Amino acid sequence: MLDIKWIRENPETLVRALERRGHSNASAQSTLDDVIARDEARRLHLHQLQEAQERRNAASKEIGNAMRAGNAARAEELKAEVGEIKGFIQNGEAEERRLDAELEHALAVLPNIPLDDVPQGKSEADNVELRTVGERPRMNFEPKEHWELGEALGMMDFERAAKLSGSRFTVLRGKLARLERALGQFMLDLHTTEHGYIEVQPPLLVRDDALFGTGQLPKFEEDLFFAPHAGSRVALIPTSEVPLTNLVREEIVSHDQLPIRMTALTPCFRSEAGSAGRDTRGMLRQHQFDKVELVSITDADTSLEEHERMTACAEEVLKRLGLAFRTVVLCTGDMGFGARKTHDIEVWLPGQNAYREISSCSVCGDFQARRMDARYRPTDEKGTRFVHTLNGSGVAVGRALIAVMENYQDAEGGITIPEVLRPYMGGLDRIARD
CATH class of the missing domain: 3.30.930.10 (Bira Bifunctional Protein; Domain 2)
Structure with a gap:
């Protein structure tokens, strides 16, 4: 399996490798674009999850501060917000697993990169x-x-x-x-x-x-x-x-x-x-x-x-x-x-x-x-x-x-x-x- 980090850093190398293995330029580029798009979707989702977890933690602290300050209304608002965030995180973890699986499958069907001295050919x-x-x-x-x-x-x-x-x-x-x-x-x-x-x-x-x-x-x-x-x-x-x-x-x-x-x-x-x-x-x-x-x-x-x-x-x-x-x-x-x-x-x-x-x-x-x-x-x-x-x-x-x-x-x-x-x-x- 190829390393997604390596693919992001060497996209042209992957396209050339796929072309050497018989893919057309359009097919190789499409394959690269698909892998990158799946990785981008996963990275964006992980970022949103991280932000949600950080906001949940911050809101939980704010609830304590509001309770100590006697601001019950604000505390209830924050509790409602934390409840919504928890629901998002629970659903987001399932979505994370789905995005991980999709990216892994896209990587799993990519062939290995031929060494430079392997002769070019079709059959x-x-x-x-x-x-x-x-x-x-x-x-x-x-x-x-x-x-x-x-x-x-x-x-x-x-x-x-x-x-x-x-x-x-x-x-x-x-x-x-x-x-x-x-x-x-x-x-x-x-x-x-x-x-x-x-x-x-x-x-x-x-x-x-x-x-x-x-x-x-x-x-x-x-x-x-x-x-x-x-x-x-x-x-x-x-x-x-x-x-x-x-x-x-x-x-x-x-x-x-x-x-x-x-x-x-x-x-x-x-x-x-x-x-x-x-x-x-x-x-x-x-x-x-x-x-x-x-x-x-x-x-x-x-x-x-x-x-x-x-x-x-x-x-x-x-x-x-x-x-x-x-x-x-x-x-x-x-x-x-x-x-x-x-x-x-x-x-x-x-x-x-x-x-x-x-x-x-x-x-x-x-x-x-x-x-x-x-x-x-x-x-x-x-x-x-x-x-x-x-x-x-x-x-x-x-x-x-x-x-x-x-x-x-x-x-x-x-x-x-x-x-x-x-x-x-x-x-x-x-x-x-x-």
Whole structure:
């Protein structure tokens, strides 16, 4: 969430930022005007409330003076005035809450401010490649897509998954199921033993406040799966970024605790609203999928350095797996709502003859921290500051499975197991149809 004080002091910066994110000048200016008008209405009302409270206090003293002076008529007049003021204040406090809520909603739907070095653009076509790593496999046969390989092996079943749950679900069996589990375990071991992340097993259900804190609410409500709970509701996590980041919600951490680095392997649940017709075959875009998440909590001075570090940690997963990939920086029009800058890592898929996203690493500045009221106490300074938050995939397990299947397939339809995964597969070096 953006700071209303900052908006008032930097209105042109907000307009430019909204324009960079695809708003027209008229739309950006209208958005700014609406936020400022709501803040002005709130400030005016608070001023009127303060004046009323001051007059009530003064009138109450005057009542005592009038009573001591024997001026009963004046005292009654003042009592009547105080009664009217009390009524105004009571109604005014309800109005204050309404104006606060309206301003908060207007601020809550404003996207984060892109960093100056984020490339300008409208779509993924305008993203800028930073580097390409690894060699694409050379195959002397026509490579198959993962769903063709999985179904031919008898280990990937979309038809029965649809009977159970509907579209965009998958049943994995046998060695493919173990391979997906091996990938997740390998990633967790790498990030915890070599990259310094602390493993966390968080809840899979979260409240609205947690979703608001990381920016899923109110803007992306239709992407979530909700369930009733104790007279309210909870949502299945769209990513473990939500519970991990909210672990510092409404807390003040000491500076020497930073950076806090956490990782988790969890199922994730997304309704994929707005993705009709995209990636309908296979398991590239699912309602339920496993992902290893990386979350960092830092101070303002080190968050950009941490972003590069996090990206490198995610890239290392693909290097160890021997997968070719490229890393791009997202343009302003393709970047997520809460991000200031995002690196996408795209793995090469021979079956699709294309690079596809497998990780997205974002630095959010204090945008999420303001929504969560998450702070740190700087060393040798009075007061507190908002922490900076970062999140990334380290990496999406299902997409890593797809990448391994397509890059390590052979002409017979078998799949060679990357060496780094063989200890997790009981020494198995190849998957073939039983």
